[in-house]
Amino acid sequence: MTQKIDNDALTKERILDKAEFLFSQKGYHAVSVREITKAARCHVGAVNYHFGSKKNLYLSVFRDRWLNRALRMQQFFRDSLPDRESPTPAEVVRALAQAFIGGPLSDEERLRHHQLMAREMAKPSEALDMVGEEGMKPFFKELVLRLGPAMPEGIGRDRMMLNILSIFAQVLYFNFARSAVTLIAGREYDREFNAMLVEHIIEFSLNGLGGTSEESRG
Amino acid sequence: MTQKIDNDALTKERILDKAEFLFSQKGYHAVSVREITKAARCHVGAVNYHFGSKKNLYLSVFRDRWLNRALRMQQFFRDSLPDRESPTPAEVVRALAQAFIGGPLSDEERLRHHQLMAREMAKPSEALDMVGEEGMKPFFKELVLRLGPAMPEGIGRDRMMLNILSIFAQVLYFNFARSAVTLIAGREYDREFNAMLVEHIIEFSLNGLGGTSEESRG
DNA sequence: TTGACATTCGAACAGTTGTTTGATACAAAC
DNA sequence: GTTTGTATCAAACAACTGTTCGAATGTCAA
Known part of the structure; x- marks a missing residue:
């Protein structure tokens, strides 16, 4: 129930990584969720599914x-x-x-x-x-x-x-x-x-x- | 033809002032044109009329x-x-x-x-x-x-x-x-x-x- | 007054924003 | 097998983005 085998946790991790990179480079408002998901090779809903909201994704980057x-x-x-x-x-x-x-x-x-x-x-x-x-x-x-x-x-x-x-x-x-x-x-x-x-x-x-x-x- | 008497140049100047304040406080992307015009007590089109574009307004602040x-x-x-x-x-x-x-x-x-x-x-x-x-x-x-x-x-x-x-x-x-x-x-x-x-x-x-x-x- | 001009206003444009939803796929538990 | 829970996907949502447009306004020169 927790995670599949491989790609599950990886997707969340990929989002976190790309989000951090883009946030650091451009700042919070200059980066769109779609830009992040595109870089992380996943779909738009994934951010809200894994992190709830864009803001929470940003906080997760710091945490x-x-x-x-x-x-x-x-x-x-x-x-x-x-x-x-x-x-x-x-x-x-x-x-x-x-x-x-x-x-x-x-x-x-x-x-x-x-x-x-x-x-x-x-x-x-x-x-x-x-x-x-x-x-x-x-x-x-x-x-x-x-x-x-x-x-x-x-x-x-x-x-x-x-x-x-x-x-x-x-x-x-x-x-x-x-x-x-x-x-x-x-x-x-x-x-x-x-x-x-x-x-x-x-x-x-x-x-x-x-x-x-x-x-x-x- | 150049300027009215008073409120003309003042509008442009008000926009410039509020834009500078908001840009410095929040950054370029975090500030919307509407937020600026609202603070400057003028209408949305005024920015494009006086400065051409949001980007150009930002450059004008520095210039x-x-x-x-x-x-x-x-x-x-x-x-x-x-x-x-x-x-x-x-x-x-x-x-x-x-x-x-x-x-x-x-x-x-x-x-x-x-x-x-x-x-x-x-x-x-x-x-x-x-x-x-x-x-x-x-x-x-x-x-x-x-x-x-x-x-x-x-x-x-x-x-x-x-x-x-x-x-x-x-x-x-x-x-x-x-x-x-x-x-x-x-x-x-x-x-x-x-x-x-x-x-x-x-x-x-x-x-x-x-x-x-x-x-x-x- | 008439005409020319610069500015203001309100509405609308097409595009993008973050988020939600429901269908689908897939693995593990029973 | 069926059930259960999780993750992926595509489509759509309403709200907001920067910008454009035409009519209205007010001011100066003739």
Whole structure:
């Protein structure tokens, strides 16, 4: 009764995958259900059958895809930290940047991930509430705890949050604003440029954090 | 023959204004012509009469509104620079950040401005080409010229561009991602928080630039 | 007043939107 | 075999999309 053998779950999964791709590329309203089903090689009713509505399909993308990836990146970040008790801020920032720029995600996955989030930030929906509570907030709290004790003394909680946000700002920007960066920098996102970006964000962020370490020359 | 006396030009201007507001808030596809005309208190045909098409209305928003504001901010930046021959990178960055965060724009104008651009970067259209060529590229070239001679020696052109992009990344982010920042930071964008943001971006950017000055405590 | 003009209005256009429905196919349980 | 539950498919739904059209309106020049 649950599923046939093969094509059943696959159809739902195909829809989810194509929907995520198209939503990330064009945004919610610019993508029609028919465009999704065409890409997923199924019929229009399939979306409402499997997900109830277009809106719910969009939420499912965040629940079943985005959140998983976010947690994977967070785990990668923890595994990248040195074994010692209290890593230096520099080490935390480096692990953070590497997890979110390099990390466990393929280039294409990362592009989807950050474009979806950028759109969600530009016009928040229930999706942001959900992944915000279950994915972003807890991780942010964790970051504050890790960075807190070792930060330049006297720095306020507010100031520290802003620092972390500035790091995410760059990670997000250099992913979702690729076209503008390409236009301005006159460079494509090839392997070499990607590597340069990683190094730049790490260095810029380490310095920005307060120049707490000479490790910034990475 | 050209215009009536009053309501003529005003209708076109009202459409442009409401269109800009709605486009910046929801994005191109999420806004219907009827929604715009309803907000502008005119009739559906008015858009096609005055602008030809919805797409052209969108382009007009960038041509007649966005570009003007960009140029105004750039001029404000120049006027903020000290009179001396070659301002230090710190002075340039400070003038830059202040022009784009504070500057000649009202809070609401700035919000519109950066949200429009963020959307355009997420999915570029002809609009980005246009304002890219006429607004962004020339200003970027100017920045490179101003910063170039005084930067930490040996820094590559590429690296310098990335530094500037990282500054813009923050300016853009803290404007278009207000909801996420509010969610994470637990603070509204009140006057106090805005002031803190300005100071943070300047400090973070000055440090990120390479810690070239102790002025960073500004 | 007359004519020319630009603008407004209301209605309608054809096309697309998300969603619903009923028929059909198919596998597993009885 | 029959029954049961699930998935696929095609057709249709009403609502909305951007755009076009012709009549009406108001304003200026002659």
